[in-house]
Amino acid sequence: MVDMNRLHLHIRWVLDKPTASGWTDKRNNTDAHTLYWIHEGKGIFTTDQAFPVEGGMMAYMRPGLQMDMRSDERYPLQMTMILFDCAEVGYDVRWTEIMPIAELELPFLKPFHTDKSKALGLRFRDLYRSWVPGVQGGALLPQLKLTGLLYELLLPSNGDTGSEGAESAGQALERVKEYLESSYNMDFTIHELAERFHISVSYLRKMFHKTVGMSPKHYHSHIRNEHARHYLMYSELPVKAIAKACGYMEEYHFSKSFKQMNGISPSGFRLQYMATKEGQPAGQTAKDESD
Amino acid sequence: MVDMNRLHLHIRWVLDKPTASGWTDKRNNTDAHTLYWIHEGKGIFTTDQAFPVEGGMMAYMRPGLQMDMRSDERYPLQMTMILFDCAEVGYDVRWTEIMPIAELELPFLKPFHTDKSKALGLRFRDLYRSWVPGVQGGALLPQLKLTGLLYELLLPSNGDTGSEGAESAGQALERVKEYLESSYNMDFTIHELAERFHISVSYLRKMFHKTVGMSPKHYHSHIRNEHARHYLMYSELPVKAIAKACGYMEEYHFSKSFKQMNGISPSGFRLQYMATKEGQPAGQTAKDESD
Known part of the structure; x- marks a missing residue:
């Protein structure tokens, strides 16, 4: 289990992905962690098997996971993607070392119900808006926001994102x-x-x-x-x-x-x-x- | 200048310090960074010279700074103290190394005016309340809150804590x-x-x-x-x-x-x-x- 007190994130990229009918793509950055928030639409995420996905779902891809994505013809996926690295920053009386986290204990797919889904959708949009590349501090706030979100998702008893x-x-x-x-x-x-x-x-x-x-x-x-x-x-x-x-x-x-x-x-x-x-x-x- | 996107904190201790009339103390943890929020009261902080301090001021002590503190006889200091380490977590295509920050670009003493002072006082109290030692994730939220606060203090153009x-x-x-x-x-x-x-x-x-x-x-x-x-x-x-x-x-x-x-x-x-x-x-x- 990750020591949450030492969790540190580096956001590589935040992207709004409004896809078109019949859009397909392959997961490119398999060396990073990825979160997708699906705002709306339907589609299929395929790893070793095919998973139907739809609005209100969060998808987490650990580094190394190969995946193909496809949007529904009639209701294409509207998504926010966050590509990030995460590590535990060791501390024992003084700083020790950076220990990259191979996989977070998150489910590959997690559906959320109406209220939580709305709140999470807003949080992902806000995260997207607050990320400004190439600017002093422009990744810090989204990194803090994402760390807070992961805290709630990984320790649901401490947050408000737990199961209903x-x-x-x-x-x-x-x-x-x-x-x-x-x-x-x-x-x-x-x-x-x-x-x-x-x-x-x-x-x-x-x-x-x-x-x-x-x-x-x-x-x-x-x-x-x-x-x-x-x-x-x-x-x-x-x-x-x-x-x-x-x-x-x-x-x-x-x-x-x-x-x-x-x-x-x-x-x-x-x-x-x-x-x-x-x-x-x-x-x-x-x-x-x-x- | 610190790369804010890579800022990482480790909170050692958060303490509410309601001092008594005539209280004196010596700074103990000179190997850490320290922030004091002075909620109310008056006193003297002495480094190589004596600085009068009072409610609505924030004090920052870099590692290495020796300091003595004293409360006024009639209006003793009521303070929240945060003791922390901070570092830049290096990242260049992949994680590199932890670089301890020797000193943050904060003034030793900074007074805030009524509204900001109230808001900051509440933030320090909230930080104090959210810090729970010895619990999985019990330091994470205060660390995120303090990082956000430092972001505003260090890059005032990005936050709401700038000068009035x-x-x-x-x-x-x-x-x-x-x-x-x-x-x-x-x-x-x-x-x-x-x-x-x-x-x-x-x-x-x-x-x-x-x-x-x-x-x-x-x-x-x-x-x-x-x-x-x-x-x-x-x-x-x-x-x-x-x-x-x-x-x-x-x-x-x-x-x-x-x-x-x-x-x-x-x-x-x-x-x-x-x-x-x-x-x-x-x-x-x-x-x-x-x-």
């Missing part, structure tokens, strides 16, 4: 998740949580396990622990103050829980981080500081 | 620029352009030279030429069809103008691109030399 149906349940879960994320320095029981969001405890537990992969309590502890780690790495606050900032009444409880989750004490973790940071494998920090 | 005053003139120029960018396949004189936007020809020329660095006609030709280059690189359309797609009535005129701007014929350019693409090491291409 059970929408209110998904939204409720989303609100609980956000609440847990922003209330990392507070304590509450799962019963209080369920009551606050008018969901049953068992449903909340089941939903969380299904979409987040852990219980709400575990997720809350995880986020709290991550905040503690960031305080330890990037601030010089004493452990006692960090315990308080993360919602622990007693430094003792914080240290015990931190050790349980990280296998090392808070101050041990801080020393370990400082040592890793001092180590100079890439010579990059030295370079930065020389200016 | 003469706003309507800047907006008019922006509309002309967008029109030229989207109408790359159309022809018009500068008189038609001035008339369409109710600006005088001389003012239009002067403004364009000042902010874009070339005449409107030159900018239009540049964008058109970039589109032609993209068609040549990424499509297999015959040159005649590309000439038409870029708004040339005659293939002959297109070829002549392309050769003038690129020092090579359209088909020569296409062959050269194909050869560079086939070649293993990513060498210098004609593309980078175009400006």
Whole structure:
């Protein structure tokens, strides 16, 4: 799975493709990733088999995929195409390396229903309009927009482009998740949580396990622990103050829980981080500081 | 100057800093870039000299900068801090390397007036809220938001965060620029352009030279030429069809103008691109030399 936090795109080309009746074409840029948004019309995309396509569908082609396209005689395809490269930009205390992504976890074809389809059509048009080749920053905004779109498509629980149906349940879960994320320095029981969001405890537990992969309590502890780690790495606050900032009444409880989750004490973790940071494998920090 | 199209951020930490009366601190993470948004309060930031700071100001610290901070006794500082790394992710036919950015071209302190200041305060709060550590994708949206903000701050002519005053003139120029960018396949004189936007020809020329660095006609030709280059690189359309797609009535005129701007014929350019693409090491291409 791609580390979304490190996702970086390079857009090669954005093109509006209003095709004519009976238009055919072969996929040219098989070394890039391609997204097609089909605004309207009908046609056939042929890889090792033939897929009928129509307005409201998004098509994703991984690098390497050979494909032929054809428009319907009566309702030719109207499409926006985005040709792009994507990579994970490695970071581990300092920048490491660019790791090209061979394939995104997107379906080859995905149909969207009326409302989402309209919204996506507008987003692709907007992306097309905002792309200006050969201009300082002229690819940046569309790259940010496309990255945001891929974020929603790849992690549907975080966005609004997910599958339809059970929408209110998904939204409720989303609100609980956000609440847990922003209330990392507070304590509450799962019963209080369920009551606050008018969901049953068992449903909340089941939903969380299904979409987040852990219980709400575990997720809350995880986020709290991550905040503690960031305080330890990037601030010089004493452990006692960090315990308080993360919602622990007693430094003792914080240290015990931190050790349980990280296998090392808070101050041990801080020393370990400082040592890793001092180590100079890439010579990059030295370079930065020389200016 | 940073190539904005290749800008990539890694957010280390986002922190809300409600300080208390008489609070003092030393900048800890001098190996990163730091942005402070001051929501309210007063204080002193001290580098080699002392700078009074107050609500509505943004402060940017380049890596390496030593700084002390102090809050006013009566109106302590309320701030949002973002600690981040930034780099250019090289791309030249294929990915090349990560080039850390030593310093962004931002002022150390920048005050904003009422409306912009309110809007920026909300953006920093939103950035803070959307940052969730230790979660798949939990840094991506704030990274995209911060990249968008830096785009506006670094290229003020493209955004809405630029300096105030003469706003309507800047907006008019922006509309002309967008029109030229989207109408790359159309022809018009500068008189038609001035008339369409109710600006005088001389003012239009002067403004364009000042902010874009070339005449409107030159900018239009540049964008058109970039589109032609993209068609040549990424499509297999015959040159005649590309000439038409870029708004040339005659293939002959297109070829002549392309050769003038690129020092090579359209088909020569296409062959050269194909050869560079086939070649293993990513060498210098004609593309980078175009400006």
